[in-house]
Amino acid sequence: MKKEDNVDNIELIAFFSIIDRQHYIYLNHMLKDYNTSAGEFPILMEIYHKGKLTQHELVDTFYLTPGAVARTLRRLEDKNIIHREIDKNNRRQNFVTLTSDGAEIVKHILNLDTQWEKEVCESLNENEIHKLKKILDQILKNSYKIKNRIIEENKK
Incomplete structure (x- = not known):
């Protein structure tokens, strides 16, 4: 984004996408x-x-295909980051958990995310960050409403 860009001329989704x-x-x-x-x-x-x-819960959460989730989980399992276990009550279903290595990686990622957030928000004070999060939360809720409306319309 160029400095001279007028933020009012930039679509909201462009900000989300670039960030x-x-x-x-x-x-x-x-x-x-x-x-x-x-x-x-x-x-x-x-x-x-x-x-x-x-x-299946991961498929539903991220709106990904079962194949895409299975491939990602296979890669994570091959790297000893997650463990898959067949459900004893439903042999067609797998439970997924983090391994101890996976838990350590996630803790590292959380630290990285905290650092990234501090850096990208360094010019904002705590009150501005709080307001920003409240606004983004409202946008998120509205986006879910739209998604749910579309799902309901597609059922008809």
Whole structure:
């Protein structure tokens, strides 16, 4: 983005997209030595926060295809970051958990994210950051409303 750009002429989604891309580049650079990538980040965070999940829950959470989730989980399993266990009550379903190595990597990623957030928000005070998060939370809620409306319309 150029300095002379008028922010009112920039679509909101462009800000999100550019920030997300910069975050992705930062994480990929910082995670080189940890045998993981920014593309695996959301799934790792979801497993970290929820503990034990099924592959199907990850598909539903991220609106990914079962194949895409399975490929990501296979890569993570091959790197000893996650462990998959067949559900004894439903042999077609796998539970996914972090290994101890995976938990250490996630803690490192969380520290990196904290550092990134501090750096990208360095020109904002605490009150401005709080207001920004409140506004973004409202946008997030509205985006979910739109998504749910579209899902309901597609059911008809």
